Amino acid sequence: MFEGRRIESFGILFVFVLGKSIRTYRKNQRGIFKKMEPVLVNQNQPIIITCTIRKRLHGEIMFLCKSKTFWTAYAPAKLNLFFEVYGKRDDGFHEITSVAVPIRIFDTLIFEPTENEEIDFSCQNGSADIPNNEDNLVIRAIRLLQKRTGVIRGAKIRLFKRIPSQAGLGGGSSNAAAAIQTARHVWNLKIPDEELIAIAAEIGSDCPVFFHRNASISHGRGERIRSIGLIPKLHFVILKPCEGLSTATVYNQCMPCHDRQFQYPEKLIAELKQGDPVRIGRCFFNRLEIPAQTIWHRFDQIKKELEKFDCLTVRMSGSGTAFYGLCRNDRHAKFVAGQLRQRVAKNDHILVTSN
Numbered sequence: 366m367f368e369g370r371r372i373e374s375f376g377i378l379f380v381f382v383l384g385k386s387i388r389t390y391r392k393n394q395r396g397i398f399k400k401m402e403p404v405l406v407n408q409n410q411p412i413i414i415t416c417t418i419r420k421r422l423h424g425e426i427m428f429l430c431k432s433k434t435f436w437t438a439y440a441p442a443k444l445n446l447f448f449e450v451y452g453k454r455d456d457g458f459h460e461i462t463s464v465a466v467p468i469r470i471f472d473t474l475i476f477e478p479t480e481n482e483e484i485d486f487s488c489q490n491g492s493a494d495i496p497n498n499e500d501n502l503v504i505r506a507i508r509l510l511q512k513r514t515g516v517i518r519g520a521k522i523r524l525f526k527r528i529p530s531q532a533g534l535g536g537g538s539s540n541a542a543a544a545i546q547t548a549r550h551v552w553n554l555k556i557p558d559e560e561l562i563a564i565a566a567e568i569g570s571d572c573p574v575f576f577h578r579n580a581s582i583s584h585g586r587g588e589r590i591r592s593i594g595l596i597p598k599l600h601f602v603i604l605k606p607c608e609g610l611s612t613a614t615v616y617n618q619c620m621p622c623h624d625r626q627f628q629y630p631e632k633l634i635a636e637l638k639q640g641d642p643v644r645i646g647r648c649f650f651n652r653l654e655i656p657a658q659t660i661w662h663r664f665d666q667i668k669k670e671l672e673k674f675d676c677l678t679v680r681m682s683g684s685g686t687a688f689y690g691l692c693r694n695d696r697h698a699k700f701v702a703g704q705l706r707q708r709v710a711k712n713d714h715i716l717v718t719s720n
Contacts, residue, residue, distance in 0.1 A: 380403045429547055433547040435477040435521075436551055440543035442534040442718075443574055444601065444682045444689055447630045448651045450619050458570070458586035459616055464593070464630050465535075465571075466580040466720045468601065472540055474503070475523040475549045482511065491526040494609065495537075506541035506568045510548055513564060518552045529714050531609020533653075533683025538571035546576075563588075571683075580637065580720070582630060597640040598719055600698045602676070604705060605687040606667055607715035610657060615684040618656035628652070646678035646691040657685045670709060674701040687714075695719070 416459055447464035479485075481577055486504050488497050495501070499508075503524060508517070519590045522544065528536030542565050558576065565572035570587030580593040633648035658664040664681075667688050669678040675697075676690030692698035699718045703714050 371439055377488045391627065406493045429550060435475050436547055437544040438474040438476065438538075439471040440474055441575070441618040442448040442528045442536060442539065443467050443571070444603075444720075445533065445651060446580070446629075446649050446680075447633050448653055448683065449628045449630075450616075450652045451627060452541040454586070455471070456586075459619070461586065461587060462630055463583045463587065464580060464594070464614070464633055465574045465583065466599070467578070468718045468720055469535070469577065470528055470603075470716055470718050472528050472536060472543075473525040474540060474543050474547065475499060476544070476551060477521040477526070478551050479519040479521060481519050482517055485519075485521040486524070487522075488524045488526060490683075492530050493523070495526065496711045501539040502505045502537045502568055506545045506565065506572075509550055509564055510545045510554075510561075512559055512562075514554055514556060516552055516554060518548075520548065520551075528718065529687065530603045531611070531685075532687035532714075533681060533685045534605075534687055535601075535683065537573045538569040538703060540564065541568050542572045542575035552645045562590075562680045579653045582634070593634055596637045596720065597642070597645075599642060599645070600695050600719050601717070602671070602698045602701045602705070603682075603687055603689045603714070603718065604667060604709065605710040605716070607661060607710065608661075608663070608686060610661055612684040615653055615658065616658050618660055619653060620656075642679055642691060642693065649678050649691070650679045651680050651682070653684050654681045657681060661686065669707060671701070674704055676701065 429436055429720055431437075443461055443465045445465050446460050447462070449462045451460040451462070483502055483505055486497070486501060488495055488501065491497075499505070503522060507520065507522075511518075522542060526536070528534050528539070530536055545561060545565060548554070549561060561571050562576050565576065566588040572588070573588060573590045574581055574583065577590070577592045580596045581590050582593055583590045630648075633650075634643070636645045636648050654664075664685075667686070668679055671688055671690040674690070679688060679690045681688050688702060690698075690699060695717075702715050702717045709715065
């Protein structure tokens with residue numbers, strides 16, 4: 366994400382709003398400002414921030430900085446490199462194994478603490494399916510944190526969406542994880558990581574993914590998770606059509622293998638450690654593509670669009686509808702994105718990113 370790859374605590378961060386992007390610069394130890402990768406947000410965001418980085422929220426990708434009266438958190442999306450469903454459990458959830466990696470597409474969460482328990486929440490630039498009330502995962506997560514800790518504090522929260530919804534990119538879960546990590550820090554709550562992750566898991570099975578700076582592997586319904594460690598930089602182009610799929614609907618249509626010929630992620634993990642993107646791409650897998658293909662009429666069309674441009678592999682992320690192509694390098698990803706923009710509908714999202 367950044368030149369130098371790291372954010373030092375208490376380093377000076379300057380953020381400038383440029384149209385639809387935030388351009389950021391950091392002052393390094395030699396006093397030289399290093400340009401950081403733009404973070405795309407709502408073009409109507411009426412702020413220019415000069416702030417001090419106070420804390421990295423579990424790694425390089427999700428981080429937190431402070432202005433005079435509010436805090437800003439950047440919540441990343443994720444891609445599922447591997448997803449297998451082993452069956453439905455007695456509690457109604459599905460038993461899964463997932464390998465996920467956070468990517469450099471961000472929502473922006475502005476958190477202004479208050480002295481009462483009220484949560485004043487608004488979401489800008491979000492699609493119509495994103496609730497702007499107590500049903501939003503951000504509010505649910507903050508309410509649960511208040512309940513578990515007994516804290517008598519509240520916040521005014523503004524969420525600027527960049528991650529497409531109903532895409533399988535984990536935007537809502539990432540927002541919830543960023544909200545409670547920010548609240549813990551700003552409210553000075555003495556709650557350990559393990560307890561905070563458990564709270565996040567109650568909100569959504571994807572939420573614990575965003576407590577890991579690198580790729581992670583999840584088991585159970587997604588709540589049992591561990592880091593894989595450092596993996597090579599991978600370049601992706603994402604194609605998210607305008608329509609979405611309900612996660613619950615996709616899961617309900619998912620029929621585990623009758624012959625029990627399940628897939629397992631060990632080969633993928635081994636190849637990630639070796640670092641060859643060609644071999645890594647051959648190990649990508651998503652069981653949810655099968656039910657998605659049966660209920661979504663444009664599944665084949667969207668996948669074939671990406672397959673035309675020599676991607677190393679093309680997969681759907683999570684329950685869809687976003688597809689990603691693994692590219693050979695950043696130049697290849699930008700080329701594929703440019704070709705897609707000439708071919709697909711204007712309201713389809715095309716994004717170039719990396720882990």
